[in-house]
Amino acid sequence: MTDTTSTAGEAKPTGPDERAVIIRTRDLKKSYAMGEVTTHALRGIDVEIYRGEFLCILGPSGSGKSTFFNMVGGLDCPTSGKVFIDEVDVAQLNAIELAFLRCRKIGYIFQTYNLVQYMTCLENITVPMAFAGVTGDDARQRGMELLQLVGLAERWFHKPIEMSGGQQQRTAIARSMANRPSVLLCDEPTGNLDLRTGAEIHDVLQKLNKERGVTIICATHDHRLINKADRILWIRDGQVERLAERSQVVVQTGSIGGRENE
Amino acid sequence: MSGPNPPTSTSGKLATGRGAAWFVAETDKTAGLADPHLSDAGIQDAAAAALPVAEADLAMTLAETTTNPETAAEIALLGQLSPEQVKQLAPVARQEKKYVDFFDVLPAERREELLREGKLTQEWLAGLSKEGALAAFLAKLAAVDKDHKFPDAKPAEGFAQFLAQWNETEVLRNKIRAGRGEIFQAVQKALHTRGADEPDLAKLDTKALTKAMAAAGVEREITIETIEIIRRQIALVRASEKIAALLDVPAIREWLSRQIQPAKDSRGRKTMSDEAWARSLTKGRLLEYASTMDGGRRLRGYLDKLTGMRPLKLSPSRVQAVAEYWVREKHLSDIEAGVLANVAESSQWGFSGRTVWLLVVSFMVCVVGIANAMLMSVTERFREIATMKCLGATDRFIMLNFVLESCIQGIAGGACGTVLGLLLGTLRGMGSYGWIAMANYPGGEVAAAAGISLVAGVVISALAAVYPAWVAARLAPMEAMRIE
Numbered sequence: 001m002t003d004t005t006s007t008a009g010e011a012k013p014t015g016p017d018e019r020a021v022i023i024r025t026r027d028l029k030k031s032y033a034m035g036e037v038t039t040h041a042l043r044g045i046d047v048e049i050y051r052g053e054f055l056c057i058l059g060p061s062g063s064g065k066s067t068f069f070n071m072v073g074g075l076d077c078p079t080s081g082k083v084f085i086d087e088v089d090v091a092q093l094n095a096i097e098l099a100f101l102r103c104r105k106i107g108y109i110f111q112t113y114n115l116v117q118y119m120t121c122l123e124n125i126t127v128p129m130a131f132a133g134v135t136g137d138d139a140r141q142r143g144m145e146l147l148q149l150v151g152l153a154e155r156w157f158h159k160p161i162e163m164s165g166g167q168q169q170r171t172a173i174a175r176s177m178a179n180r181p182s183v184l185l186c187d188e189p190t191g192n193l194d195l196r197t198g199a200e201i202h203d204v205l206q207k208l209n210k211e212r213g214v215t216i217i218c219a220t221h222d223h224r225l226i227n228k229a230d231r232i233l234w235i236r237d238g239q240v241e242r243l244a245e246r247s248q249v250v251v252q253t254g255s256i257g258g259r260e261n262e
Numbered sequence: 263m264s265g266p267n268p269p270t271s272t273s274g275k276l277a278t279g280r281g282a283a284w285f286v287a288e289t290d291k292t293a294g295l296a297d298p299h300l301s302d303a304g305i306q307d308a309a310a311a312a313l314p315v316a317e318a319d320l321a322m323t324l325a326e327t328t329t330n331p332e333t334a335a336e337i338a339l340l341g342q343l344s345p346e347q348v349k350q351l352a353p354v355a356r357q358e359k360k361y362v363d364f365f366d367v368l369p370a371e372r373r374e375e376l377l378r379e380g381k382l383t384q385e386w387l388a389g390l391s392k393e394g395a396l397a398a399f400l401a402k403l404a405a406v407d408k409d410h411k412f413p414d415a416k417p418a419e420g421f422a423q424f425l426a427q428w429n430e431t432e433v434l435r436n437k438i439r440a441g442r443g444e445i446f447q448a449v450q451k452a453l454h455t456r457g458a459d460e461p462d463l464a465k466l467d468t469k470a471l472t473k474a475m476a477a478a479g480v481e482r483e484i485t486i487e488t489i490e491i492i493r494r495q496i497a498l499v500r501a502s503e504k505i506a507a508l509l510d511v512p513a514i515r516e517w518l519s520r521q522i523q524p525a526k527d528s529r530g531r532k533t534m535s536d537e538a539w540a541r542s543l544t545k546g547r548l549l550e551y552a553s554t555m556d557g558g559r560r561l562r563g564y565l566d567k568l569t570g571m572r573p574l575k576l577s578p579s580r581v582q583a584v585a586e587y588w589v590r591e592k593h594l595s596d597i598e599a600g601v602l603a604n605v606a607e608s609s610q611w612g613f614s615g616r617t618v619w620l621l622v623v624s625f626m627v628c629v630v631g632i633a634n635a636m637l638m639s640v641t642e643r644f645r646e647i648a649t650m651k652c653l654g655a656t657d658r659f660i661m662l663n664f665v666l667e668s669c670i671q672g673i674a675g676g677a678c679g680t681v682l683g684l685l686l687g688t689l690r691g692m693g694s695y696g697w698i699a700m701a702n703y704p705g706g707e708v709a710a711a712a713g714i715s716l717v718a719g720v721v722i723s724a725l726a727a728v729y730p731a732w733v734a735a736r737l738a739p740m741e742a743m744r745i746e
Contacts, residue, residue, distance in 0.1 A: 073652075100654065
């Protein structure tokens with residue numbers, strides 16, 4: 001973990017051990033009691049995630065990947081152990097503080113986009129701003145900037161149903177960036193998309209990571225997205241199976257009909 | 263039947279129409295004479311019924327015997343008269359009734375000049391036989407203005423002739439009075455000696471009554487028919503009390519003031535404004551009015567229609583007469599009666615019992631329906647809500663969101679319902695009264711009702727949405743991560 005090669009951009013602090021930790025988990029455990037049977041989803045995970053890093057989480061279904069993801073995102077409380085986000089123990093926060101955390105610190109991107117169907121693209125993006133107290137022209141202006149960032153400025157008035165999956169997901173990314181969070185949690189962001197549109201999403205995420213220094217934590221099975229990560233975390237049976245730098249991992253992406261992107 | 267009479271008569275004080283309730287004594291006398299120890303309602307009824315019959319009431323009833331065999335049978339039984347004797351009484355009574363009617367429509371001061379205490383009584387008629395009394399009366403009669411025509415073309419001869427016949431038949435009438443008095447005193451005793459808390463008229467039987475009469479020293483056979491008459495008459499006394507109570511309700515009096523025309527002067531002008539008229543129409547005046555033949559019938563008609571009571575119908579023929587009269591005059595539609603019954607009740611309750619029941623049930627249905635719809639809305643938007651929470655929405659925001667949404671629906675629904683209710687209500691009013699309904703449109707009340715319905719709609723919607731909103735607010739944000 002300490003032996004990282006420097007791949008950081010300008011925004012990132014350089015050098016081992018000097019990199020700021022944004023999310024730290026300590027002996028994270030989570031179990032669900034289902035009648036008499038207790039399912040242990042997480043059996044003690046210690047991970048440090050650095051500021052400005054692009055982390056991919058891999059793991060088969062039922063490995064506890066999603067549970068870990070929810071813990072890190074402040075959506076769920078651990079049974080035991082602790083999660084620190086920006087050195088703040090999530091378990092100590094009350095409902096309003098958690099809402100504040102989700103509003104300002106973390107952006108969420110879902111596999112199913114989860115846009116509000118009856119709102120336009122721009123309105124969807126300004127919803128979280130309203131929660132942060134930014135309304136009116138300020139919100140619209142900032143929303144348009146974000147739409148430009150994801151390349152959808154000219155479609156701001158479209159409803160989600162009038163847009164393709166890739167465009168919807170790009171809108172969702174813009175929405176997640178509404179309050180300039182330091183962490184983006186992506187849950188299978190390209191799971192519902194084809195290869196080419198998936199690649200657009202990868203580009204946007206990478207751009208955010210590199211240009212804005214946003215920490216991206218991404219649960220995915222998409223090898224090309226894994227290929228863009230700084231580090232890769234494998235989870236199996238509720239435990240960390242392996243945590244490796246991208247450079248130490250061989251990632252191969254194939255091609256179909258010669259139309260290969262990477 | 264002529265138009266409604268002004269209530270000018272003072273010759274009787276009962277609401278019941280003298281012709282029908284001849285047996286009923288004057289109410290104030292009832293109160294005065296009732297034995298204070300006999301506080302039970304039934305015994306008081308009997309006591310009331312036992313009082314001597316007013317002359318005018320008896321005349322009305324006797325006049326009816328030719329057309330109504332039931333009344334004739336009743337009279338025969340009470341007075342222990344033969345059918346021939348009853349027939350003999352009828353023409354005299356019919357003539358007497360004409361005089362009663364004549365005196366009824368006289369102005370009060372004129373009447374008091376002519377009659378002692380302004381009433382046509384047995385004593386007064388008997389007193390006319392004294393020397394000079396008849397001549398004095400006829401002299402005074404001549405001074406009555408020409409608007410009021412004496413029933414006889416030649417008052418002196420006609421009235422003298424009637425008086426002779428009246429004196430001749432007085433024995434028979436006294437028999438009726440006496441027989442009736444005996445029976446009802448016996449009833450009073452029989453009920454009293456039983457000592458029950460609540461005298462049950464149904465328990466009154468021939469045996470007990472015969473015994474009570476024997477104890478009073480009267481030998482008289484009591485038949486089932488007599489018992490029936492007693493029961494009927496006591497029931498009628500009770501009914502008349504009900505009517506008196508009805509006339510105490512301001513709403514009913516106010517309504518009656520609209521039905522009964524105010525007095526008019528000789529040129530046909532109203533002697534007072536409508537409002538002053540409504541104010542002046544007290545229970546006492548209504549009772550006075552009812553004591554005239556025509557007024558009694560009218561008032562009875564109004565009250566029957568109003569309350570659904572049928573207390574004063576002695577016979578089917580009478581029922582029919584009132585019904586025919588009713589159809590002909592049609593003063594009060596069913597709706598009006600219904601509204602009035604509600605008004606009468608609402609003077610105590612705010613709403614009638616049925617309305618309250620309907621309101622409560624419809625509110626409950628509304629609350630359940632709205633809550634269900636909102637729950638469905640919440641369930642449908644599980645993911646949206648969870649996403650909102652991921653994006654930083656507080657529980658409070660989510661809850662407020664749903665309650666507000668329900669409120670807006672409440673405003674929309676309430677507005678639709680108000681407009682629809684307004685239209686239907688107006689149409690129904692138009693259907694009943696035609697354009698008069700529009701001319702007298704109760705704008706203020708309708709506006710108040712509309713406002714209340716709108717507010718009620720919003721409040722109910724908000725209340726019903728509290729639980730669904732709470733369900734939504736409790737939703738865990740990680741639901742948003744879940745895939746279908």
